[in-house]
Amino acid sequence: MTDTNKIHLLMVDDEVKFLETITKRLELQFFQITTATNGEDAIEAARTGQFDVAVIDLQMPGIDGVQVLETLKKNHKYLEVLILSGHTTIELAVDCTKLGAFQVLEKPCDFNKLVEAIKEAYEVRLKKKFEHDQERIKQIEALAIGQSPLGILKGLAQMDEDAK
Amino acid sequence: MNDSSQLMNAENLLFFGKVNASISHELKNILAIISETSGFLRDLTDLAKQGKELKIDLLESCCESINEDVQRGFSTIKTMNQFAHSVDYPIKEIDLVELLRLIVHLTGFLSYAGKVYIENDDDGNNHDVLTSPFLLQNLIYQSLIFIFNQTGSNNKIKIQMITGEEGTCLIFNSTEKLNTNLFETPEIKKAAQALGIAVTEKVPGQEFKMLIPYASSEIKELADRLQIERSSED
Numbered sequence: 024m025t026d027t028n029k030i031h032l033l034m035v036d037d038e039v040k041f042l043e044t045i046t047k048r049l050e051l052q053f054f055q056i057t058t059a060t061n062g063e064d065a066i067e068a069a070r071t072g073q074f075d076v077a078v079i080d081l082q083m084p085g086i087d088g089v090q091v092l093e094t095l096k097k098n099h100k101y102l103e104v105l106i107l108s109g110h111t112t113i114e115l116a117v118d119c120t121k122l123g124a125f126q127v128l129e130k131p132c133d134f135n136k137l138v139e140a141i142k143e144a145y146e147v148r149l150k151k152k153f154e155h156d157q158e159r160i161k162q163i164e165a166l167a168i169g170q171s172p173l174g175i176l177k178g179l180a181q182m183d184e185d186a187k
Numbered sequence: 188m189n190d191s192s193q194l195m196n197a198e199n200l201l202f203f204g205k206v207n208a209s210i211s212h213e214l215k216n217i218l219a220i221i222s223e224t225s226g227f228l229r230d231l232t233d234l235a236k237q238g239k240e241l242k243i244d245l246l247e248s249c250c251e252s253i254n255e256d257v258q259r260g261f262s263t264i265k266t267m268n269q270f271a272h273s274v275d276y277p278i279k280e281i282d283l284v285e286l287l288r289l290i291v292h293l294t295g296f297l298s299y300a301g302k303v304y305i306e307n308d309d310d311g312n313n314h315d316v317l318t319s320p321f322l323l324q325n326l327i328y329q330s331l332i333f334i335f336n337q338t339g340s341n342n343k344i345k346i347q348m349i350t351g352e353e354g355t356c357l358i359f360n361s362t363e364k365l366n367t368n369l370f371e372t373p374e375i376k377k378a379a380q381a382l383g384i385a386v387t388e389k390v391p392g393q394e395f396k397m398l399i400p401y402a403s404s405e406i407k408e409l410a411d412r413l414q415i416e417r418s419s420e421d
Binding site: 030037040041044045047048051082083084085087109110130131132134 | 208211212215216218219220222223224226227231234256279298299339340
């Protein structure tokens with residue numbers, strides 16, 4: 024499987040051994056993984072990389088998982104985020120979901136469940152992107168009718184501006 | 188301290204619960220690593236059955252990893268056990284060095300805590316004190332997490348032990364400066380007063396001194412009361 028066909032994951036956990044082992048296992052399942060051991064590095068990695076799904080530990084030194092979740096969802100509209108927590112409560116799950124988390128999973132997590140959750144999150148991402156692209160195509164088609172080439176270019180620039 | 192029921196007030200129960208929660212979190216992390224490593228071994232076995240080469244160095248590193256984390260688990264449970272037994276006796280003569288080491292180990296389970304170093308803990312001096320082990324643990328633990336909450340996990344705290352005629356002096360030195368006097372915070376002030384421990388700020392926001400007498404008058408009074416309570420129950 025080439026890299027372009029693989030699901031690009033951002034794995035974030037301050038427990039280095041856990042991160043290394045789970046990364047090896049996920050790579051055997053043909054995911055492409057980038058890791059970060061703290062919130063700041065995770066946010067920076069997401070800024071420069073193109074990720075499909077992020078899996079984030081909640082309790083980390085410095086910026087915690089909730090803050091990372093908020094920042095990632097704010098800056099990357101189509102990035103789906105899974106939370107892995109060693110201490111999950113209903114309140115926590117509700118709070119994270121309200122902030123945009125796709126799912127909250129408890130550590131230690133069944134590996135197959137994690138893989139399943141990542142794939143579901145990826146499908147949701149693809150669907151959202153597809154719907155957005157379809158909408159954009161409709162907007163471009165509407166724009167192209169009865170417009171001069173310059174008018175079309177200006178319209179496209181405005182669309183890009185509005186999308187930011 | 189009015190009576191022994193103060194030992195089990197809400198703040199102390201909160202401390203007890205907080206520490207136990209951090210220990211359980213640590214054990215979960217350890218089990219998560221062991222679980223993933225054993226899962227990885229299963230993955231490699233499945234690949235071998237499909238005819239893929241089995242790399243011996245990978246097997247060796249997995250076995251080593253499992254062993255390391257099992258030992259880490261045992262160490263965590265030993266610490267948990269030590270902490271659990273700290274409420275066996277309301278007043279007891281204890282080795283202050285052992286107590287400090289236990290607390291440093293416990294703060295290590297917190298994701299937001301930085302490093303804590305103890306100086307002069309092996310100077311050969313006698314560091315025994317008559318105290319409430321549980322309350323003294325609470326005081327030192329709350330002091331450390333207060334500092335880390337304010338300064339973050341990059342901070343390093345040095346605890347220097349100096350034994351003199353008045354008792355053992357603990358000097359907390361923080362590399363990052365605090366905005367407030369550690370010992371003016373209500374919970375820490377209350378805990379120190381209950382134990383008859385004098386606390387002062389040596390260098391504003393950075394160095395704090397805690398003088399622990401061998402047996403403060405508050406502790407002696409409580410020890411006497413407990414003996415009176417025991418004899419009236421007989």
